[in-house]
Amino acid sequence: MHHLTPEQQAISREIVRWWEALQPDEADYGKRVQRFGPFAALGRADRAQLRRCRQRDEVLLLAGFHRLAHVLGKLDGVSIARDDEGGGRAILLSDLALTVAVLTHAEHKPGAEFAKSLGSKNDAGRVPMSELRFQQLQTCRDEDMFFRQARRAVDLLRGKVDVGLLALDLLQWLQEYRQPDALPPQKRLKLRWASAYYQASFAEDADTEALPTDTLAGDTK
Numbered sequence: 001m002h003h004l005t006p007e008q009q010a011i012s013r014e015i016v017r018w019w020e021a022l023q024p025d026e027a028d029y030g031k032r033v034q035r036f037g038p039f040a041a042l043g044r045a046d047r048a049q050l051r052r053c054r055q056r057d058e059v060l061l062l063a064g065f066h067r068l069a070h071v072l073g074k075l076d077g078v079s080i081a082r083d084d085e086g087g088g089r090a091i092l093l094s095d096l097a098l099t100v101a102v103l104t105h106a107e108h109k110p111g112a113e114f115a116k117s118l119g120s121k122n123d124a125g126r127v128p129m130s131e132l133r134f135q136q137l138q139t140c141r142d143e144d145m146f147f148r149q150a151r152r153a154v155d156l157l158r159g160k161v162d163v164g165l166l167a168l169d170l171l172q173w174l175q176e177y178r179q180p181d182a183l184p185p186q187k188r189l190k191l192r193w194a195s196a197y198y199q200a201s202f203a204e205d206a207d208t209e210a211l212p213t214d215t216l217a218g219d220t221k
Helices: 006-021 029-039 044-051 063-073 093-103 114-119 131-138 143-156 163-178 189-201
Strands: none
Touching: 006 029, 006 063, 006 163, 029 063, 044 063, 063 093, 093 143, 093 163, 114 143, 114 163, 114 189, 131 143, 131 189, 143 163, 163 189
16 A cells, blocks of 8 residues: 555545445434544435435535535645635545545445555456456546546446545546646556556466456447
8 A cells, every 4th residue: 555644544534434424324323423523414315315426516516525525624734625716735626526426336445445456356367347448547538537437447346445545546636637747757646556456467376367357348338
């Protein structure tokens, strides 16, 4: 796992807590407050609303999203901005909305890194995402295409990914898309994803070609 700054650790932690608060839970409100803090009032109804969103503009209208934005904006070193006032290292509301639209379809698996999981073979020696599809994910031309590809990748993983780490990756992709020269090449997300994917796919049975579980043929999505 790559090194996370204190700000990234805090963002990841709060996003996981927010995601967990959205899951079905029979605990009384007092126990929810102890566990989820400012997210205690959220629940399965908010989750259902968020999961029905087909684009990020719909996410921007929901209370469950704005509760997360409000909490993240109070973290030390973190700022949330509207698109018309954003810049620098601030997290744009629209970027967070796209991230949320993907995360609500995930099933939190602590420590499961996104790109590494996409390249990790199952018991049958197959990787969840083929190399061709991975290259499509890596070369998305715009944010809408990236949203569709990221959603598909989460589906291929059957949702099992660390939602906090995935959120950081999605936010970094969006920031690098607008500011491609903000980081030196060796620190950019595409290189980290490529390294994680290929290292995972070559980790076992190096002499046997990894067979993808998904194929382009017959794909109707």
